[in-house]
Amino acid sequence: MSAKDQAHALPENPGIYMMKNSEDKVIYVGKAKNLRRRVSSYFLPNRDAKTSALVAKIDHIDYIITGNEYEALVLENNLIKKYNPHYNILLKDGKSYPMIKVTKERFPRVYKTRRIIDDGSSYYGPFSATGALETYLDLIRDNYPLRLCSGPVERHHTSCLYYHIHKCSAPCIGAISEKDYKVYVDEIQDFLSGNDVSLVQRLQSEMRQAARDLRFEEAAKKRDLVQALESIGKAQSVETALCDDSRDYAAVALRGNLCTVAIIQLRDGRVIGKALYRAETMGDETEVLLSFLIQYYSDGENLPKELYVNQEIDSDLIAGYFRKELGVPLYIGFPKDGRHYRILRMAEVNAGEDVDKRLGRIDNGEALDELACYLGLDHRPVYIEGFDIAQLAGKYTTASCIVFRDGNPSVKDYRRFNMKTLEGRIDDFQSMREAVSRRYSRLLNEQRPLPDLIMVDGGKGQVHSAIDELEALGLDYIPVVGLAERNEEIVFPDDRPNLVLDKADPALRILIALRDECHRFATSANQRMRSRDAGFALLQSVEGVGRKRAEMIMKECGSIEGLLEMGPSELARKTSIPLTVAERIVKQLTL
Numbered sequence: 001m002s003a004k005d006q007a008h009a010l011p012e013n014p015g016i017y018m019m020k021n022s023e024d025k026v027i028y029v030g031k032a033k034n035l036r037r038r039v040s041s042y043f044l045p046n047r048d049a050k051t052s053a054l055v056a057k058i059d060h061i062d063y064i065i066t067g068n069e070y071e072a073l074v075l076e077n078n079l080i081k082k083y084n085p086h087y088n089i090l091l092k093d094g095k096s097y098p099m100i101k102v103t104k105e106r107f108p109r110v111y112k113t114r115r116i117i118d119d120g121s122s123y124y125g126p127f128s129a130t131g132a133l134e135t136y137l138d139l140i141r142d143n144y145p146l147r148l149c150s151g152p153v154e155r156h157h158t159s160c161l162y163y164h165i166h167k168c169s170a171p172c173i174g175a176i177s178e179k180d181y182k183v184y185v186d187e188i189q190d191f192l193s194g195n196d197v198s199l200v201q202r203l204q205s206e207m208r209q210a211a212r213d214l215r216f217e218e219a220a221k222k223r224d225l226v227q228a229l230e231s232i233g234k235a236q237s238v239e240t241a242l243c244d245d246s247r248d249y250a251a252v253a254l255r256g257n258l259c260t261v262a263i264i265q266l267r268d269g270r271v272i273g274k275a276l277y278r279a280e281t282m283g284d285e286t287e288v289l290l291s292f293l294i295q296y297y298s299d300g301e302n303l304p305k306e307l308y309v310n311q312e313i314d315s316d317l318i319a320g321y322f323r324k325e326l327g328v329p330l331y332i333g334f335p336k337d338g339r340h341y342r343i344l345r346m347a348e349v350n351a352g353e354d355v356d357k358r359l360g361r362i363d364n365g366e367a368l369d370e371l372a373c374y375l376g377l378d379h380r381p382v383y384i385e386g387f388d389i390a391q392l393a394g395k396y397t398t399a400s401c402i403v404f405r406d407g408n409p410s411v412k413d414y415r416r417f418n419m420k421t422l423e424g425r426i427d428d429f430q431s432m433r434e435a436v437s438r439r440y441s442r443l444l445n446e447q448r449p450l451p452d453l454i455m456v457d458g459g460k461g462q463v464h465s466a467i468d469e470l471e472a473l474g475l476d477y478i479p480v481v482g483l484a485e486r487n488e489e490i491v492f493p494d495d496r497p498n499l500v501l502d503k504a505d506p507a508l509r510i511l512i513a514l515r516d517e518c519h520r521f522a523t524s525a526n527q528r529m530r531s532r533d534a535g536f537a538l539l540q541s542v543e544g545v546g547r548k549r550a551e552m553i554m555k556e557c558g559s560i561e562g563l564l565e566m567g568p569s570e571l572a573r574k575t576s577i578p579l580t581v582a583e584r585i586v587k588q589l590t591l
Contacts, residue, residue: 003019003043003055003058003059003060003061004040004043006060006061007036007039007040007042007043007061008036008040009036010035010036010039010040010061010063011035011036011063011065012034012035012036012037013034013035013065013066014031014032014033014034014035014065014066014067014068014069014071014072015031015032015035015063015064015065015066015072015075016029016030016031016032016063016064016066016072016075016076016079017029017030017031017032017035017038017039017061017062017063018061018062018063018079018083018085019054019058019061019087020058020059020060020061020062021057021058021059022059024059024060026079026083026085027054027057027058027085027086027087028054028085028086028087028088028282029076029079029080029083029085029088030076030283030287031069031072031073031075031076032072033069033072035063035065039061039063042054042055042058043055051282051503052502052503052504053257053282053504054087054282055504056504069314069317070317070320070321070324073290073294073317073318073321074321074325076291077291077294077295077298080291080295087257087280087281087282088281088282088283088291089259089279089280089281089283089288089291089292089295098112098113098114098133099112099113099114099123099124100112100113100123100124100133100136100137100192101113101121101122101123101124102121102122102123102124102185102188102189102192103119103121104119104120104121104122105152105153106152106153106171106178107146107147107153107171107178107181108146108185109146109147109148109150110137110140110144110146110185110188111137112133112134112137122189124189124192135224135225136192138225139225140188141167142225143199144184144187144188145163145166145167145168145169145184146168146169146181146184146185146188147162147168147169147170147171147172148162148167148168149172153171153172154172155172155173155174156172156173157173158173159172159173159175160172163175169181169184187199200226203222203225203226204222204226206222207219207222207223207226210222246266246304246305246306247265247266247304247305247306247307247308247340248263248264248265248266248304248306248307248308249263249264249265249266249307249308249309249340249343249344249346249347250262250263250289250292250293250296250307250308250309250310250347251309251310251344251347251348251350251351252285252288252289252292252310252311252351253348253351253352253354253355254281254284254285254288254355255355255356255359255513255516255517256359256509256513257280257281257282258278258280258355258358258359259278259279259280259281259285259288259355260276260277260278260279260351260352260354260355260358261276261277261279261288261289261292261351262274262275262276262277262347262348262350262351262354263275263276263277263296263347264343264346264347265304266304266343274347274350276350276351276354277292277296278354278358279292285311286311286312286313289309289310289311289313290313290314290317290318293307293309293313293318294318294321297322297326303322303326303328303330304330305329305330305331306330306331306332306333307330307331307332307333308332308333308334308335308340308343308344309332309333309334309344310334310344310347310348311334312334313332313334315332315333315334318330318332319331319332356409356411359408359409359513363406364406364407364408364506364510365380365406365407366506367407367506367507367509367510368380368381368382368406368407368507368510370505370506370507371507371510371511374490374499374501374507375453375479375481375490377452377453377479379452380452381451381452381453381479382405382406382452383403383404383405383449383451383452383453384403384404384407384451384452384453384454384455384510384514385401385402385403385404385439385451385453385454385455386400386401386402386404386454386455386456386457386514386515386517386518387399387400387401387402387432387435387436387439387454387455387456387457387466387518388400388402388456388457388515388518388519388521388522389428389431389432389435389457389522390519390522397418397419397431398416398417398418398419398522399416399417399419399431399432399434399435399522400414400415400416400417400518400519400521400522401414401415401416401417401435401439402414402514402517402518402521403451404510404513404514407510409513409517414521415439416521416522417434417435417438417439419431419434419435420434428458428462429461429462429465430465432456432458432462432465432466433465433466433468433469436454436465436466436469436470437469437472437473440469440470440473440475441473444473444475450475450478451478452478452479453478453479453480453481454466454470454478454479454480454481455480455481455482455483455511455514455515456480456481456482456483457482457483457485457515457518457519458482458483458484458491459482459484459491460482460491460493462482463480463481463482463491463492463493464493466480467480467493480493481493481511483511483512483515484498485515487500488500488501488503488508488512490508490511539553539554539585542581542584542585543584544578544580544581544584545581545585549575549577549581552575552576552577553571553575553577553585556574556575557571557574557575568582568583568585568586569582571585571586
């Protein structure tokens with residue numbers, strides 16, 4: 001009996017299923033409310049490339065019936081731990097952002113770390129930009145002569161070089177008392193917590209004096225340190241405003257079978273951790289996130305009271321798991337606006353950027369050679385551009401131009417086009433013509449390289465719309481194909497029949513990845529335009545902000561999220577609005 005026939009023969013009960021290869025090795029474990037319906041869906045004709053890759057390796061399917069979906073969830077988690085299936089998400093150590101650590105010792109040290117240890121030390125951050133963190137550490141080293149040696153302080157007869165160059169106060173030779181040393185540490189912890197303004201005022205005074213004395217390099221350094229301190233104060237104040245209890249934000253980004261989950265943790269009103277966890281999976285975003293959360297919190301340690309996620313997972317199911325298995329009540333939310341959405345959006349962006357970076361490391365040479373054969377090209381299409389159109393009832397019509405180099409996304413080369421010729425009409429063909437014309441007119445004018453292949457999302461109509469504009473520009477020699485979503489058919493501009501490849505074919509997977517990225521990028525631009533309009537309305541609801549001031553703020557910040565990353569003082573400086581108005585904006589948007 002084939003795997004497909006086995007799927008159709010499964011019972012219509014809740015339970016778990018184990019897909020095995022010809023060597024009887026478990027390659028995927030899943031749960032289902034209805035086993036037959038769920039497993040049979042893997043064998044539908046219009047499955048995506050990654051599902052096809054999984055199905056191609058299935059030899060037989062085992063299953064276990066459970067009393068309900070909750071029991072299936074618990075059993076699925078246990079079996080994943082037991083078998084470590086290749087196609088399930090497996091929690092891997094991610095990238096943790098660096099923090100500043102102040103050790104709990106008689107004479108504390110201050111340094112950068114990525115590990116949080118429960119040893120009584122204090123941690124500040126995290127900092128997503130390591131350059132900013134180094135600036136803060138430079139500030140500490142230049143202004144406070146703390147010891148740099150590791151381990152406990154031992155009594156010595158002579159000091160090290162750092163004491164003689166005024167970089168260490170030498171507690172090892174008794175040159176400073178524990179009480180005086182603590183004054184340094186307290187002041188450092190004050191400004192790291194955003195509680196002290198005296199250091200900022202002193203540095204500003206020294207900066208002005210250095211400028212008057214024409215010591216511009218020193219003045220610039222003082223200016224940078226002031227900005228670093230203000231940035232710390234801004235970050236801490238925003239974090240405190242956003243949260244007064246314990247909350248986690250988890251967002252998943254998925255491209256093909258690669259996924260990244262980003263976690264932002266807040267405790268007592270402060271961000272205490274940010275991390276990225278990477279995996280390969282055959283599940284969708286909802287399955288991935290649910291499985292990840294079960295694994296991530298399975299030890300019951302450091303659980304938040306509230307959890308906000310970017311996918312509509314079964315909140316009752318997972319909350320029941322935490323309550324029954326770990327004895328912890330947990331609220332799970334899926335915000336679509338407001339302060340929690342803004343933090344969640346930051347996590348989502350971080351996860352998406354990480355997946356894009358990982359995609360750039362995949363070798364697609366053989367797949368591109370196969371694609372050249374399928375399309376009748378005389379050389380490997382190293383440089384491919386793709387186009388897609390997105391609109392909402394004729395509004396916010398946007399075209400995306402996506403660039404793949406060596407079969408991987410080249411994000412820095414992506415372009416968007418807001419349609420100028422539609423006058424409110426819904427016309428995807430005209431939108432395609434306008435996007436293609438604008439894109440390649442510019443490449444010609446700037447004498448930049450042209451793509452080896454152009455792919456458009458759609459059928460014959462979209463393909464010919466693109467070709468019409470290429471012919472007008474004298475670029476009819478660039479090959480163009482379409483990708484029709486119905487059966488993932490490759491559409492040619494001539495009388496060749498549509499080409500249908502196996503969904504797991506590596507060559508087709510490149511085109512599907514390109515099309516999906518086109519769609520994501522066009523849709524995100526479309527949503528951003530809608531969000532920007534909402535942002536204008538939100539800003540104009542603040543006292544002291546009219547239409548012109550709202551437009552100026554949005555132009556400088558780009559989005560409400562970008563505005564909130566600044567804080568009042570930076571917002572006032574960059575947009576030239578009064579500080580009182582900036583404070584009012586930030587306060588109202590974080591309520």
